[in-house]
Amino acid sequence: MKLGVKKAAYNQYKVGTASAVIIVLGDKKAYQDAGKIYEGLLALGILSKQEYDQEIQDVVSLYEQRREVFQRDEAIRNASLSAMLFMLAAKSKGWDTCPMIGFDPEQLRQLLSISDQYEPVLMITLGKEKEQSRKPRGYRKPVDEFVTYV
Ligand SMILES: Cc1cc2nc3c(=O)[nH]c(=O)nc-3n(C[C@H](O)[C@H](O)[C@H](O)COP(=O)(O)O)c2cc1C
Numbered sequence: 389m390k391l392g393v394k395k396a397a398y399n400q401y402k403v404g405t406a407s408a409v410i411i412v413l414g415d416k417k418a419y420q421d422a423g424k425i426y427e428g429l430l431a432l433g434i435l436s437k438q439e440y441d442q443e444i445q446d447v448v449s450l451y452e453q454r455r456e457v458f459q460r461d462e463a464i465r466n467a468s469l470s471a472m473l474f475m476l477a478a479k480s481k482g483w484d485t486c487p488m489i490g491f492d493p494e495q496l497r498q499l500l501s502i503s504d505q506y507e508p509v510l511m512i513t514l515g516k517e518k519e520q521s522r523k524p525r526g527y528r529k530p531v532d533e534f535v536t537y538v
Contacts, residue, residue: 389499396495397511402486406513411496412471413506414463419451460507467509475512484517
């Protein structure tokens with residue numbers, strides 16, 4: 389399995405040496421779980437049954453009207469937030485991570501039996517940084533190059 393994942397990642401060295409390799413998937417049909425997610429608010433009485441039903445209908449129709457591109461965009465947005473949180477949580481526990489897109493999603497789909505419902509968004513290698521090999525950092529984008537105040 390590990391060799392297959394490394395091959396799907398174009399034989400990148402770190403995929404073979406990492407303690408773990410995580411494939412972050414985005415769920416393109418996550419909106420279909422809205423009912424389950426809102427059940428807590430219904431149980432707490434924060435939403436009435438009528439409000440609950442309306443909310444679910446609104447969510448489902450929003451995603452269905454906007455169709456596949458939006459559903460995929462949303463899957464990527466959500467998975468990216470989860471990936472970043474995972475990386476920060478890993479760092480806080482003493483691990484180092486590397487987000488990666490250098491992989492063939494179709495090879496991963498076949499190897500790991502990933503259905504069409506899911507989008508392979510990121511690969512994350514997790515391990516311990518070899519500090520002796522740390523190189524000086526290159527260019528770091530200044531904030532004002534990517535943040536605009538209006
Ligand atoms: C979306 C994304 C995809 C990346 N894909 C790869 C990759 O496939 N292989 C790789 O070695 N580095 C990849 N990188 C770069 C590393 O994850 C990392 O950012 C880089 O080694 C610099 O690390 P630093 O920001 O801690 O200095 C990617 C970075 C980003 C943001």
